[in-house]
Amino acid sequence: MKTPIDVAVTGAAGQISYSLLFRLASGELFGLEQPIVLRLLEITPALDRLHGVKMELNDCAYPLLQKVILTDDPRIAFxxxxxxxxxxxxxxxxxxKxxxxxxxNAEIFSGQGNALNEVAHRNVKVLITGNPANTNALITQKNAPDLSPTCFSAMSMLDHNRAIFQLAKKCGVRSKDVKNIIVWGNHSETQYPDLMHATVKGLSASTLVSDAWIENEFIxxxxxxxxxxxxxxGGISSAASAANAAIFQMRSWVFGTEASDxxxxxxxxxxxxxxYGVEKGLFCSFPVQVSSSGLVSxxxxxxxxxxxxxxxxxxxxELKEERKAIKHLL
Structure with missing residues (x-):
């Protein structure tokens, strides 16, 4: 069996993590031959609740789950x-406001960036899903100066998946028939889901849907x-779909997009x-390709x-305005 890998999850007692952890432990992301150690970070008042999550993980008897570490110290978690x-x-x-x-959030992610900088593997892949994700990624990266900026990514796969489904539903096809949607910009209401280059069963999406539908419904x-x-x-967030998107994005980052069909x-x-004229240093959603070695372009x-x-x-x-609001903490 392979050497175990260490995987950290913050906010580990929360709803998104509850949907994420069991899928990680099952081998869904890293494969059925890859054992893992879960290092779970929570604030001190939530550690009791996190202990209950650990009990459930243990009760699943996952063969790949080697150990579960609970902590409120990011230096232990990372x-x-x-x-x-x-x-x-x-x-x-x-x-x-x-x-x-x-x-x-800047206070949270600056501390986590410092901890990653001190103790994480030098080639760590850090996926930020906590909102505002793009600016939180910027804060984390700026506070981890000894790690390459390419070690960090913010999640836009949730928006990407949402866009795929909407187009597939409109065209009466399955999601796998939709290719090359793009989500540009911030993970916020200013994001731009773009169909200009999308295809549906090999046909240009722009020939299958109207401009009115794109403007008034899709976007x-x-x-x-x-x-x-x-x-x-009733006030409960989209935790399961967010966890699913986190797995999708990390899988693309780990295994690459080259072999994707x-x-x-x-x-x-x-x-x-x-x-595309986006200022250097901002974390912005782009269309990317990933090599089999994990190089993102x-x-x-x-x-x-x-x-x-x-x-x-x-x-x-909007990304620039967010950066300006927390500039003193970078």
Missing amino acids: KDVDYAFLVGARPRGPGM RKDLLES PTVRHRGASVIEER WSDWVSMAVISDGS IVQDLDLDATSKARLKESVL
Whole structure:
């Protein structure tokens, strides 16, 4: 059997993590021959609840799960980790301004960045899902200066999957028949789900759906899907679909997109190199390809019309505003 890998999950007693941990322990992400050690981080008051999660993990008797470590210390949680899912974040409370949310999360993710910098494996892959994910990724990366910026990514696969389903439903096909959707920008209501390069069973999506449907239904539905789920579920977030997207994105990052037969690329929020006019250093969602060795590259030279450029610019402006709000903490 292979040497166990160490996988850290923060906010490990929360809803998203509850949907994520059992799938990790089962081997769904890393394969049925790869044993893992789960290193679970929570705030001190939630450790009792996390202990209950550990009991359930143990009761599943997963053959690949070698050990479960519970802690409220990020330096223990991130010790020599190969992969980290930063799920835990402070949610936006009633009356809380966005600036206050950004600052409270900046304190969390700056501390976790420092810990990763000190103790994590030098080639660690860190996926930030806690919102605001793009700016939290920026904070984490800035506080881990000894790690390559390519060690960090923010999740946009949830938006990518949502966009795939909406197009597949409209065209009366299965999700696997949809390829090359793109989500540009921030994981927020300014994101731009783009169908310009998408295909459905090899046909251009733009020939199968109307501009009116894209503008009035597709884009608003994808942008507001999270809020819609919360409303329908009575205040409960889209935890299962978020956990699923985290697995999808990390799997693409670990094993690559080269061998994929379902898309030429995936959407990931990675640090910008200036592609498509996005300021260097921001974490922005792009179409990316990943080599079998895990090297991420932004897909180049895609055509964007004036409307697409304007929408990407709008989302990037929001990323800049978020960065400005927490600049003193970077």
